[in-house]
Amino acid sequence: MIRPPAPSRRHGIDRRQFLGVGAATGALAVTLGAHGLEVSAAEGAPHDPGSGTSAADGPAPDSYLVALLPGRHRLTGNFAAFTACDFDGATLCYTYDGTPAAQRGTVYAGPSGWLHAPLHLPAGATIDQIDVFGRRTTNGSQTWKLQAEAVFAIDIADPVTDLAVITTNTTTGPTHGVLAPASPYSLYDGWGYDLVLIGSSPQSQAAGFIVQYTPPRREFVPMTPARVFDSRFSRFGGLLVPGAPRTVEVRHAIDVLSGVQTTPNVVPLGAVAIAYNLTITETKVLSGTGGGYLALAPGTSTVVTASAINWSLPNTNLANGGVIQLGTGSAERKITIIPAVNATHAILDVTGYYV
Numbered sequence: 306m307i308r309p310p311a312p313s314r315r316h317g318i319d320r321r322q323f324l325g326v327g328a329a330t331g332a333l334a335v336t337l338g339a340h341g342l343e344v345s346a347a348e349g350a351p352h353d354p355g356s357g358t359s360a361a362d363g364p365a366p367d368s369y370l371v372a373l374l375p376g377r378h379r380l381t382g383n384f385a386a387f388t389a390c391d392f393d394g395a396t397l398c399y400t401y402d403g404t405p406a407a408q409r410g411t412v413y414a415g416p417s418g419w420l421h422a423p424l425h426l427p428a429g430a431t432i433d434q435i436d437v438f439g440r441r442t443t444n445g446s447q448t449w450k451l452q453a454e455a456v457f458a459i460d461i462a463d464p465v466t467d468l469a470v471i472t473t474n475t476t477t478g479p480t481h482g483v484l485a486p487a488s489p490y491s492l493y494d495g496w497g498y499d500l501v502l503i504g505s506s507p508q509s510q511a512a513g514f515i516v517q518y519t520p521p522r523r524e525f526v527p528m529t530p531a532r533v534f535d536s537r538f539s540r541f542g543g544l545l546v547p548g549a550p551r552t553v554e555v556r557h558a559i560d561v562l563s564g565v566q567t568t569p570n571v572v573p574l575g576a577v578a579i580a581y582n583l584t585i586t587e588t589k590v591l592s593g594t595g596g597g598y599l600a601l602a603p604g605t606s607t608v609v610t611a612s613a614i615n616w617s618l619p620n621t622n623l624a625n626g627g628v629i630q631l632g633t634g635s636a637e638r639k640i641t642i643i644p645a646v647n648a649t650h651a652i653l654d655v656t657g658y659y660v
Contacts, residue, residue: 371436374517383513386422389414389505411440411510420502420511428494429521435484437471437500438512447473447480448503453496468498479512489519523577527657530582531558531571534642534653537586538564545599545644545651547591550607555579555631555655556638572638576658578631579640583614584624584652595619597647604632604639616649626656 373379389412414420426432437449449471468490473482492498502511533555536545541564545551558568572579581601588595598612614625632639642651 371515374433376519377433377517378520380424380426380516380518381514382422384410384412384511386513387412387420387502387511388422389418389420411512413505413507413510418505420505422500422511422514424498424500424516426492426498426516426518427521428492428496430492431489431519432486432492432516433489433519434517435469435471435500436515437473437480437482437484437502438514439473439480439502440510440512441473441475441477441480441508442510443508444475444477445508446475447482447509449473449482450501450503451484451490452499452501454499456495456497523659525580525657525659527580528571528655530654530656531568532561532652532654533558533571534651535559535561535564536650536652540564544587544589544648545642546648547597547644547646550602550641550643552605552636552639552641553653554639555581555653572631572655572658573660574637575660576631576638578628578659579655580626580628580657580659582624582626582654582656584622584654585614585616585649586622586652587650588616588619588621589648590619591647593646595621595647597649598645599649599651600643600645601627601629602641602643603630604634604636605641606632607641607643609643609645612645619647621649628659 412420432451435451437447439447441447450467451469451471453466453468469484469486471482471484473480500514500516502509505511534541534553536543536551538559541553542551556570556572557566558571559565560567583599583601585599588597594617596615596617598615600609600611601613602608602610613627613629614623616623629640631637642653
C-alpha cells in the first residue's frame with residue numbers, strides 16, 4: 306500500500322494538546338473540546354478496559370480516564386498524526402480528500418477514505434493496550450483496525466494483516482474505543498504497524514490515540530572482564546576527591562600494569578548499560594575517621610541517587626559489583642564517578658553490557 310504525503314492543511318494546536326503523556330503517574334483525563342484532544346494528570350478511578358477482546362464502551366462522556374499500566378511506555382498522537390487517503394476503486398491509496406474537518410481538533414478523509422496513523426514502535430515491543438478517540442456527528446459506530454504490513458509491500462494486493470478491530474460507541478459526540486488483548490501483540494522486524502479508521506467522513510472523525518506498550522527486552526552480553534579506568538595512572542586524573550566528579554569513558558580496555566589502551570570498543574556503540582566491578586584502594590583521610598563513598602551516574606550527570614561502594618577506614622581495599630546505565634549523545638559510553646567525604650583511588654572493570 307503506497308502512502309500519500311501528509312495533509313498540507315494546518316490545524317491549530319495549543320500547548321495543552323495531545324502531544325505526549327510524559328511522566329504522569331496517575332490516570333489521564335482526556336478531553337475532546339474546542340481545541341482537540343487534551344491530556345492531563347487526573348485523580349479518581351481509572352477506566353477499566355476489561356479483560357480481553359475489544360468491545361463497545363457504551364456512551365462516551367466528554368472526558369475519559371485512561372489507566373496507565375505499570376511499567377509500560379506510551380505512544381500518543383492527536384489528529385495531526387493521521388494521514389488521509391481515498392481509494393480509486395482499484396488498488397492504490399492515491400490522494401488526500403482535503404475536506405475541512407467539521408470539528409476543530411479532528412480530521413477525516415471523506416466518505417470513501419481511510420485515516421492511517423503509523424505506530425513508530427521498535428521491533429520486539431509488545432502492545433498491551435490501545436485507546437482510540439474520535440467524534441461522531443450522527444449516531445453510528447466507528448470501526449478502527451490495527452494493521453500490519455510487510456515493509457516491502459508496494460500496493461494493496463500485498464498482504465495486510467488485520468490484527469484487531471476496535472469498535473467504539475454508537476452515540477453522537479466524542480467516541481472512545483479500547484483494545485486490551487489477553488495476550489499482548491508482538492511487533493516484528495520488517496513489518497509496519499498502523500492504526501486505521503475505516504471510512505472516515507464528516508460524520509466519523511478521528512481525534513487521537515494512546516498506545517501502551519512494553520519495550521523490547523534488553524540483551525545482556527557477558528564478556529571477559531576488561532579494565533577501563535584506573536585513577537592510579539596519571540592519564541586518568543589521579544586521586545578522586547570530594548567535590549570533583551570525574552566523567553570517564555568505559556569503551557576501551559586498558560593494560561592493568563601500564564594503563565595504556567589495549568583493545569578499542571570492548572563496550573560497543575549502542576550499549577545502554579554495563580555490568581561492572583568497582584574497586585577502591587589507598588583511601589585517604591580528609592575529614593572524620595576516613596570513611597567515604599563513591600556514587601556512579603550515567604553520562605555526565607552528577608546526581609547522586611545511591612552509593613556504589615562505601616568504606617569506613619583509611620587505607621582500605623574493597624570491591625563491589627553492579628549495573629549502571631550509560632550516557633547518550635555526546636556522553637555515550639560514559640559514566641561519572643562522584644566521590645564523597647574522603648578521597649580514594651578507584652579501578653573500574655567491565656564484565657558485560659546491555660544492548
